[in-house]
Amino acid sequence: MTIKSNMIATGDLFPSEPRRGRVATFVRRHPTIVAGGGILFLMVLIAVFAQWIATIDPDKIAPIKRNREPTAEFWFGTDMLGRDLFSRVVYGARVSLLVGFAVAVCATFLGLVTGLAAGAYRRLDMVIMRLMDGLMSVPPILLAIALMAAVGGSVFNVILAISIAEFPRMSRLVRGLVLSIREQAYIDGAIASGSSMPKIIVKHILPNTLGPIMVQATYICSAAMITEAALSFIGAGTPPSIPSWGGIMNEGRMLWQIKPYIILFPAVFLSLTVLAVNLLGDGLRDALDPRAASRI
Amino acid sequence: MTMETPVLELRNLQKHYFLRPDFWGRPTATVHAMDDVSLSLKRGETLSIVGESGCGKSTLGKTIVRLQDPTGGEFLLNGERADTLQGAALKAFRARVQIVFQDPFSSLNPRMSVRETLAEPLVNFGLAASRADIDAKIATLLDMVGLPRDATNRYPHQFSGGQRQRIAIARALAPNPDVIVCDEAVSALDVSVKAQIVNLLGDIQKETGLALIFISHDLAIVEHLTHRVAVMYLGHVVEEGARREIFGAAAHPYTRALISAVPNPTVEEKKPRILLKGDVPSPLAPPSGCRFHTRCAFATDRCRAEVPRLRKIGGDHAVACHYDFSADGVLIQHAH
Numbered sequence: 227m228t229i230k231s232n233m234i235a236t237g238d239l240f241p242s243e244p245r246r247g248r249v250a251t252f253v254r255r256h257p258t259i260v261a262g263g264g265i266l267f268l269m270v271l272i273a274v275f276a277q278w279i280a281t282i283d284p285d286k287i288a289p290i291k292r293n294r295e296p297t298a299e300f301w302f303g304t305d306m307l308g309r310d311l312f313s314r315v316v317y318g319a320r321v322s323l324l325v326g327f328a329v330a331v332c333a334t335f336l337g338l339v340t341g342l343a344a345g346a347y348r349r350l351d352m353v354i355m356r357l358m359d360g361l362m363s364v365p366p367i368l369l370a371i372a373l374m375a376a377v378g379g380s381v382f383n384v385i386l387a388i389s390i391a392e393f394p395r396m397s398r399l400v401r402g403l404v405l406s407i408r409e410q411a412y413i414d415g416a417i418a419s420g421s422s423m424p425k426i427i428v429k430h431i432l433p434n435t436l437g438p439i440m441v442q443a444t445y446i447c448s449a450a451m452i453t454e455a456a457l458s459f460i461g462a463g464t465p466p467s468i469p470s471w472g473g474i475m476n477e478g479r480m481l482w483q484i485k486p487y488i489i490l491f492p493a494v495f496l497s498l499t500v501l502a503v504n505l506l507g508d509g510l511r512d513a514l515d516p517r518a519a520s521r522i
Numbered sequence: 523m524t525m526e527t528p529v530l531e532l533r534n535l536q537k538h539y540f541l542r543p544d545f546w547g548r549p550t551a552t553v554h555a556m557d558d559v560s561l562s563l564k565r566g567e568t569l570s571i572v573g574e575s576g577c578g579k580s581t582l583g584k585t586i587v588r589l590q591d592p593t594g595g596e597f598l599l600n601g602e603r604a605d606t607l608q609g610a611a612l613k614a615f616r617a618r619v620q621i622v623f624q625d626p627f628s629s630l631n632p633r634m635s636v637r638e639t640l641a642e643p644l645v646n647f648g649l650a651a652s653r654a655d656i657d658a659k660i661a662t663l664l665d666m667v668g669l670p671r672d673a674t675n676r677y678p679h680q681f682s683g684g685q686r687q688r689i690a691i692a693r694a695l696a697p698n699p700d701v702i703v704c705d706e707a708v709s710a711l712d713v714s715v716k717a718q719i720v721n722l723l724g725d726i727q728k729e730t731g732l733a734l735i736f737i738s739h740d741l742a743i744v745e746h747l748t749h750r751v752a753v754m755y756l757g758h759v760v761e762e763g764a765r766r767e768i769f770g771a772a773a774h775p776y777t778r779a780l781i782s783a784v785p786n787p788t789v790e791e792k793k794p795r796i797l798l799k800g801d802v803p804s805p806l807a808p809p810s811g812c813r814f815h816t817r818c819a820f821a822t823d824r825c826r827a828e829v830p831r832l833r834k835i836g837g838d839h840a841v842a843c844h845y846d847f848s849a850d851g852v853l854i855q856h857a858h
Contacts, residue, residue: 412629
C-alpha cells in the first residue's frame with residue numbers, strides 16, 4: 227500500500243477547508259508547535275523592537291563601568307569595554323534571526339531549483355547530484371569558514387556562505403520527493419492531459435513537496451543560527467561592529483572563568499531560539515506527516 | 523467491400539526494458555514486456571486485453587498513449603504513424619488518445635480541485651475560449667459521468683473511489699478523444715460500483731462512438747462489456763477474436779485455462795477447471811518457441827523450437843498455436 231501511504235503523506239497536509247474549530251484542535255494536539263512558535267515569536271518581537279527594549283546604546287563604551295556584574299542598572303552586566311550586555315544581547319537577536327530566516331529562504335530556494343531539476347530531468351540528475359555530493363563532503367561549518375575567508379565579513383556574506391553550505395541537503399530532499407511523486411499515476415494523467423514538463427513541475431510536483439520542505443527549512447534555519455554564532459565566535463562572521471550572540475561570546479571568552487555571565491546570557495538566548503525553531507520543526511513534521519518522521 | 527480505416531492499428535509493437543546497466547551504460551538484462559503485438563481497433567469498438575499480471579497488458583496501454591516509447595514496431599492513429607510523433611504533433615495526438623488508470627486514489631492530484639483537474643486538458647489542448655467556456659464544458663463533462671455539478675470546487679479526498687474514477691473518466695473525456703485506454707480501470711472498485719462504471723463507459727461509447735481499450739484481468743467484467751478480446755501471455759498476443767469466439771470457442775490452451783478459472787456462481791453444472799502448473803516464466807528470459815510451452819499440457823518439440831504465428835481460424839478469430847483443438851479441448855493432430 228505504498229501508493230496509499232504516499233497519498234496521506236502528500237495529500238492531507240493542508241486541510242482544504244480551514245475552520246476555526248480545526249485550528250483550536252490543532253493547537254491542543256501539537257503543543258510543540260505552540261511552544262516553539264511562542265518562543266520564536268517572542269524572539270522576533272525582541273529583535274523588531276530592540277531599540278525600545280534596550281534603552282542603553284549597545285555600542286556605548288564606558289571604561290569606568292567595565293566588567294560589572296548584573297545589577298538593576300545593567301541587567302546582564304557589562305563587558306570589558308563597559309558596554310551594556312543586555313542591550314547587546316537584545317540587538318544580537320536581530321543578526322541571529324535575520325541570518326536564520328534568510329538562510330532558510332535562500333537555501334530552500336536553491337535546494338528547490340536544483341532538486342526539482344535533478345528529480346525531473348534525468349540528464350541533469352547526475353551532474354547536480356555529484357555537485358551536491360562534493361559540497362556535502364565538506365562539513366557545512368568548514369565550508370562556510372572557507373567561503374567567508376574568500377569574500378570577507380558582512381551579514382550578507384554570512385547569509386550567502388551558510389546558504390551555500392546548507393542547501394545541498396535541501397536539494398537532496400527535494401530530489402527524493404520529486405522521484406517518488408513522479409511515479410504517481412496523476413503525473414502520467416497530467417502528461418496524457420497535454421501538460422508540459424515545466425507545467426507538471428509547477429502544478430503537480432511542487433505543491434506536493436511543500437510539507438517536508440517546510441520542515442527541512444526549519445532545521446536549516448536553526449543550523450544557520452548555530453553556524454552564524456560559530457562564525458562570529460571565531461571572528462569569521464558578522465563584523466565586530468554589529469552585536470551578535472557569537473560575537474559577544476567571543477568577547478567574553480577571555481574572562482569566562484571569572485565573569486561567566488558574559489558568555490552565559492547570549493548562549494542562553496541562542497539555545498532558546500534554536501530550541502524554539504527545532505520544536506516548531508518537529509511539531510510541523512508530526513502534524514503534517516507522521517509517516518515522514520523517519521524519512522527526514 | 524471498403525475497409526474502414528481502424529482508429530488504432532498496432533503493427534508488431536514491441537517494448538523491452540533494459541535493466542542493470544554495466545559500467546559503460548550497456549544493459550545487462552532485458553525485460554521482454556511486449557513483443558510483436560499487432561492489433562486493430564475500430565471506431566465505437568471495445569477491445570479487451572486480458573491476461574495475468576506481468577503479461578504486458580499495462581505496457582501495451584502505456585505505450586499506445588505514449589507515456590513510454592515502443593522499442594520496436596509501429597502504431598497508427600486514424601491511419602497515421604503515431605509512435606514517432608514529437609512536440610506539437612505529439613500534443614495533438616494526446617488529445618485523441620486518453621487513459622484511465624487503475625487506482626483512483628493516485629490518479630488524481632490530491633491538491634487540485636475537480637475544476638482544476640478537468641480544466642487542465644481543456645486549457646492545454648486549447649479547447650476552451652474563456653473561463654465561462656471552461657465552466658460550461660466542465661459542467662457537461664460532470665453530467666456525462668453522472669457527478670453533481672457542485673463537485674467542481676471539491677478535492678479528490680472528498681470523494682469515494684467510484685466517484686474519483688468518474689472524475690478520472692471525465693478528465694479522459696475532456697478532449698473528446700477517439701480512444702480511451704482503461705488500464706484496469708474498475709479493478710480497484712467494489713462490485714456494485716464496478717458495474718456502474720462499466721455501464722457508464724458503455725453508455726458514453728454509444729453516445730460518442732468512442733473506441734475503448736479495456737485492459738483487465740477480470741474476465742467476468744470483460745465478457746459483459748467487450749466486443750473483441752485479445753489474450754496476452756508473456757508479452758505475446760496468443761489469441762484474438764470476437765467476444766463470443768473467445769468465451770465460447772477458445773482455441774488456445776492458455777485461453778481455455780484462463781476462462782475455466784472464472785468463478786461460475788452455479789450449483790448444477792461444474793465445469794472442469796484446467797489447472798496450469800508452475801508460474802509465469804520470467805520476462806527477463808522468455809522461453810524459446812511458444813512462450814507458453816513450459817506450462818502447456820500439449821507442448822511438443824515443435825512448440826519448444828518454433829514461435830507460433832497468429833493464424834486466422836475463421837472470421838476475426840486468430841490464434842497463436844501450432845495445433846487445433848476440438849470443442850471439448852482434445853488435441854486434433856495436424857500441423858499448419
